[in-house]
Amino acid sequence: MAEGKPVLYVIACGGRPAGDLAAFVERLQADGWTVCVIATPSATKFIDAERLSALTGYPVRHDYKRPEEPDVLPPADAMAVVPATFNTTNKWAQGISDTLALGLLTEPSVSACRSPSPGPTTPSRNIPPSPTAWPGLRNGAYG
Numbered sequence: 001m002a003e004g005k006p007v008l009y010v011i012a013c014g015g016r017p018a019g020d021l022a023a024f025v026e027r028l029q030a031d032g033w034t035v036c037v038i039a040t041p042s043a044t045k046f047i048d049a050e051r052l053s054a055l056t057g058y059p060v061r062h063d064y065k066r067p068e069e070p071d072v073l074p075p076a077d078a079m080a081v082v083p084a085t086f087n088t089t090n091k092w093a094q095g096i097s098d099t100l101a102l103g104l105l106t107e108p109s110v111s112a113c114r115s116p117s118p119g120p121t122t123p124s125r126n127i128p129p130s131p132t133a134w135p136g137l138r139n140g141a142y143g
Helices: 016-030 049-056 086-094 100-106 134-138
Strands: 007-012 034-039 078-081 113-116
Touching: 007 016, 007 100, 016 034, 016 049, 034 049, 034 100, 078 086, 078 100, 086 100
Parallel strands: 007 034, 007 078, 078 113
Antiparallel strands: none
16 A cells, blocks of 8 residues: 555556546546556557656556666555456466566466456456456466
8 A cells, every 4th residue: 555545556458448547547546546557568559658657656667677676666456457458368367478567467476456447438348358268367367
């Protein structure tokens, strides 16, 4: 927790709904969350990182830091993958960790609750992950 508030990592994937994250972050903050945004490399094309950093007070992370660099984000209490793209959802379900965002989702030492969503204003009606991916996500095998 940061400043007595729970910390939510919003993991942004590369999809058009990522452009709506600023309003989503504002709603989360109004509900009492400290919000940090972590973007996949593809998400950086859709988000306004400068605005999100100004809203959250934290840099938008999209790559791993060097080992000697300090952590700039508080530890997460929960993570929301918004928008959860088909690509990221399937990589997460298979335990693939080729980006900072996926590394945080699949890292067993992170005890935060994790939840995928197709977008900050979209009902959960997106294309589901492949059938072989569902068992791993449903059973919590990958975070």
